[in-house]
Amino acid sequence: MNEYDAIIIGTGAAGGIVACVLAEAGKHVLLLERGAALSFADVGRDDLRNQRLAVYGHNAGPDVIGNPRVFVDPQGRSRIVKPYELDYHNNAACVGGGTRVYGAQAWRFHPDDFRMASKYGVPEGSSLADWPISYESLEPFYERAEWELGAAGDGASIQSEIPRKRNYPLPPVPPSPQTVALQSAARQLGWLTSPVPLLINTESYAGRPACIECKYCVGFACPTDAKNGTQNTVIPRALATGNCDLKTSVVAENIETDNRGKVSGVSYLVDSFGQPRRETARSKTVIVSAGAIETARLLLNSRSSLHPAGLGNEHDQVGRNLQGHLYPRAYGISPARVFNGIGPGVTIATIQFNHDNPGIIGGGMLADDFIKPPIDFWYDSLPPDLPRWGIENKRFMRENYTRVMHVRGPVQDIPNPEGRVTIDNTVRDKWGIPVARLSGTTHPATVAAADFMRERGEEWLRASGCETVWSTQPGLILSGRQHQAGTCRMGNDPRASVTDEWGRVHTHDNLFVVDGSLHVTNGGFNPVLTIMALAYRSAEYIASRV
Amino acid sequence: MKRKKIRISSVLSAAYWRQSLMTTETLRAVVDCLIPPDDFPGGYDAGVCDYIERIFQTDLAAQSEFFLAGIDGIEAEALERFNEPFANLTPDQQSSTLAALESGDVKTSWPISPSRFFEMLVNTTAEGYYSDPQQGGNRGGRSWAMTGFDEPS
Numbered sequence: 001m002n003e004y005d006a007i008i009i010g011t012g013a014a015g016g017i018v019a020c021v022l023a024e025a026g027k028h029v030l031l032l033e034r035g036a037a038l039s040f041a042d043v044g045r046d047d048l049r050n051q052r053l054a055v056y057g058h059n060a061g062p063d064v065i066g067n068p069r070v071f072v073d074p075q076g077r078s079r080i081v082k083p084y085e086l087d088y089h090n091n092a093a094c095v096g097g098g099t100r101v102y103g104a105q106a107w108r109f110h111p112d113d114f115r116m117a118s119k120y121g122v123p124e125g126s127s128l129a130d131w132p133i134s135y136e137s138l139e140p141f142y143e144r145a146e147w148e149l150g151a152a153g154d155g156a157s158i159q160s161e162i163p164r165k166r167n168y169p170l171p172p173v174p175p176s177p178q179t180v181a182l183q184s185a186a187r188q189l190g191w192l193t194s195p196v197p198l199l200i201n202t203e204s205y206a207g208r209p210a211c212i213e214c215k216y217c218v219g220f221a222c223p224t225d226a227k228n229g230t231q232n233t234v235i236p237r238a239l240a241t242g243n244c245d246l247k248t249s250v251v252a253e254n255i256e257t258d259n260r261g262k263v264s265g266v267s268y269l270v271d272s273f274g275q276p277r278r279e280t281a282r283s284k285t286v287i288v289s290a291g292a293i294e295t296a297r298l299l300l301n302s303r304s305s306l307h308p309a310g311l312g313n314e315h316d317q318v319g320r321n322l323q324g325h326l327y328p329r330a331y332g333i334s335p336a337r338v339f340n341g342i343g344p345g346v347t348i349a350t351i352q353f354n355h356d357n358p359g360i361i362g363g364g365m366l367a368d369d370f371i372k373p374p375i376d377f378w379y380d381s382l383p384p385d386l387p388r389w390g391i392e393n394k395r396f397m398r399e400n401y402t403r404v405m406h407v408r409g410p411v412q413d414i415p416n417p418e419g420r421v422t423i424d425n426t427v428r429d430k431w432g433i434p435v436a437r438l439s440g441t442t443h444p445a446t447v448a449a450a451d452f453m454r455e456r457g458e459e460w461l462r463a464s465g466c467e468t469v470w471s472t473q474p475g476l477i478l479s480g481r482q483h484q485a486g487t488c489r490m491g492n493d494p495r496a497s498v499t500d501e502w503g504r505v506h507t508h509d510n511l512f513v514v515d516g517s518l519h520v521t522n523g524g525f526n527p528v529l530t531i532m533a534l535a536y537r538s539a540e541y542i543a544s545r546v
Numbered sequence: 547m548k549r550k551k552i553r554i555s556s557v558l559s560a561a562y563w564r565q566s567l568m569t570t571e572t573l574r575a576v577v578d579c580l581i582p583p584d585d586f587p588g589g590y591d592a593g594v595c596d597y598i599e600r601i602f603q604t605d606l607a608a609q610s611e612f613f614l615a616g617i618d619g620i621e622a623e624a625l626e627r628f629n630e631p632f633a634n635l636t637p638d639q640q641s642s643t644l645a646a647l648e649s650g651d652v653k654t655s656w657p658i659s660p661s662r663f664f665e666m667l668v669n670t671t672a673e674g675y676y677s678d679p680q681q682g683g684n685r686g687g688r689s690w691a692m693t694g695f696d697e698p699s
Contacts, residue, residue, distance in 0.1 A: 337694075339695075402693070
């Protein structure tokens, strides 16, 4: 039988949840994943080839060979990029998607994040818009994601900014010496702080053990399976129903439509001894959850005589508004040692500056950081005026690896239609499918907000007792990367959006997009919990109609 | 965009690297200048050359000729500036030679970009010193003890 109630493309934060909800509702679903199911050993602990530091490769797919993209720099020069290069804007390609190796920060978006245009107006050149739904309508689904996957945090500490009905199921990660310093500084400054919510088992939860506080968290897989991605929570539940067929290492090539233009299934390529073999599965409902870049690519590549510009692209909206986050980073040398070797390392945040900053549109969250292996620290965290070699560099590493305090955070991206995914018809992947071409930058208003946040980071570190403080200055670049979003935004106006509030493509009532592509704006927070909450909301809607 | 023709660059064998004694002695002196010994090992004793040998036979194989040309360039700079091989220079002479190279101030003709080479040299040296011992350098994990990454809390 190659006929399903629903076909879901992608097993990341969204696809895994949609599969679980539909399968548990008794629907027969096909779940397609272009990558493999990766074990802890498969992901490994290579400190030069991982999702956080990818000097020569990475550890969660896609394969370096055969999966190119084309990147167009701000000067308009295009080049072919490899999956581990920054300009590829990779997320992972494996069962669980990015959640296999993420840092698992479990932030809800702020209520104002859903009404950016109403709150700030629309700056010239941007496509800033309100969401078609409010925080309140998503709140129950945030709670569901926190409880079904397992999130650790302290709801009361952020209740004044981001109201919630129920606390997190797990207590927050314990404070470190860095937490104590940052907390007392924030108190002096009059800033609100909270523990960083994480989809990590601070205690055993749902049959899986607690975090063992190792030093390799973000960018790596968890040795005790205490980091909650879709691969170890909702996908096993979906499979346990017997209603979900998971096919890995298969690549969706085309969303099939019938002669009236209605979506009828998905054709995909299976690796058959190095040769692609095409298979087609039929379904009255197709859900694309491939991530903001690959989702747009698949819709744009699904061309036919009835849909010459791709599916859902009648108004040239698919692939536009590609966004992510600029990440200002601040560092300071603490008078005392702050490193205690206890992972994950990220503990404390301030959401004092997510909104209502004078002269700034939006803002962002700031938090301390995950433990960095020394080579990551060497590449990332040294002062710009320190010589890159010689005894002075060595002494700095020796004296300050355990004393450098880190503060960083995602800044609300002000989207614009020129940051976008298109199809490059001259470059194909190993299966012969035209690849994604990425171009444009974020809006200058994002850079202004990032610079404001960089200064707040420095201020926080100075107040923490650091005499020497430095920071990175974010530039006007394309900001997609692991927080990629926005390429099939939801909205009420079919000329200015791709889907309705449920993720249903305006032009096709049986085609859904459910992933970060839907985000009208991407918040000043790590976006994964919002992707998960939207997935629960859309999946319930789809389950009631399939 | 036209697909770029892939240049097949020769992969240097381990034997070639070992035979290339001049390169080895120069490289040894270079990595010790980049990460000098104190009470923790310098670059050479920490296994940086082992790491470099490995990375230029694997991930950076296509750039091995580029890298060797850069090491030859350092040697030529030393001879031009001080009439001595790089390995025989005083630490100050070595540092000033590398500092000049870093700022693009070269006295001989370079077939490659000195600054691009220097960046690759500094990065691979740091990788050999600070990355996981399983990468082929950081012998005994000494740099991890030095930084405190590996100390018990």
